[in-house]
Amino acid sequence: MATTQDSGRSYHLQCTGPALETAEAHSAQEHITLFGSCFCPFVQRVWITLEYLGIDYAYYEVDPYKKPAELLELSPKGLVPALRLNNHHPPNALNESTIIMDYLEELANGDTRRSSHTVESLFPPPSDPYARALIRLQADCASRSLVPAFYRYLQAQDEAKQVEGATAFVEAIKALVALFERAEREGYTSYGLWNEGGSLSYADVMAMPWLFRATNVLKHYRGFVMPEGERFQAYMQRLVAHPAVRRTCSTEQLYLDSYERYAFNRPNTSQVANAINSGAPLP
Template identity: 30%
Template sequence: MASAQTAEKVQKTYHTKATGDALRTVEKHAHDAELKLFGSCFCPFVQVWYSINSRRRTRIKSPNANPRLTDGVNARKRVWIALELAGWGCYESTVLMEYVDDIAQVKLHPHDPKEKAHSRLWADHGSTISFVDVNVAPWILRCSRVLQPYRGWQPPSEDSRFGRFIAALEGHAGIKATTSGDELYLDSYERYADNRPNTSQVAKAINEGRGLP
């Protein structure tokens, strides 16, 4: 009993490889391709790769697989998603989503300019997943996987509008194909929940009362 009382908590670490459905999707795209996507497996911004995976043949690699992620392609170095196409590179999740929407035959944005403008302001609750839905889905998915165990988040009623929206995202085949097992998120976000030193530049800036980097 004494040893149990004095035993230190085993700190969980970041996962470096996707798990579950997301891993199976990555393995399907492990072949060589002109368009390459680099990203961290647990970052919510990276999960918008659903918009790329669903409409274009893409090779997907982990952030540790190629130094170009933090060198030539991703100039900011702290953003864990980048895309490379025939020597050209870009980063930032929404920028990459816009780029893929521009070159894809199947659009996430509606064709009508007015509807397109509204889609940037409001989530589309229709039967077709929208550009906005894909942007917010990673954060919604992390409510039950991260906020609930670490901060006591309570899910909405299943018959509420928000509850139905969550259920629709959770059940969407494309979203599920880019979602790892719950343990990956539980492990990877523990350091954020514990506010460990040097977890991220953003956390450091907030703790020091500085502007965001």
């Protein structure tokens, strides 16, 4: 049964569960500081990437709605995630989750400060540009369809709009799955968790935070049930159980509390929520 009463809960300001352990293990100063917020799916993309690629970093929790000066210095709209690159004087800065993911992926391929010795990558090798493009197609689908569909559904208040939102969200998941299946049909089975034995891909990371929040936030507030089918269920299990992903997940209550404001479409919830309400592109 979906929840119908706004109890006025606010977003959390500290991770819980496995994410808290990870944040605590990454509290010492490093060359790279990730400015993050525990509930934020865009931050989770970057956090998973850092964990997966074995890059040394510090995690630093900020409240992006309070817009502290130290965040605004890195991210013009005061959005998380942001990176501070401390080995430059003054430090360099990067914002935008996808740009940061690209940066980290390139950094990992030639960086000597990596803590891990195995060279991981979220992409097939540069020698296979077509395989890389297939992963980018999937990632593009996640960013342009899945992500806005998630917020439109969660913010929809009247029943007809919620039904519409659910349908559009399921369609977005199906479009993503169709692209996974296409890559599989074309013989690309070693990149992406869609295939058993495949490695975590850029597209998996791009989609994961919203697929995950569908299993807790959308389930709780909209009574959403994820698409059935053994193959999809197995994919979801591999995704949430992947160690790099798992280490960035808080416990369910944190997400339920943090997303109540979206579920009741409270005024000025966030720049993302405002964009959805006004039909503007996401920030």
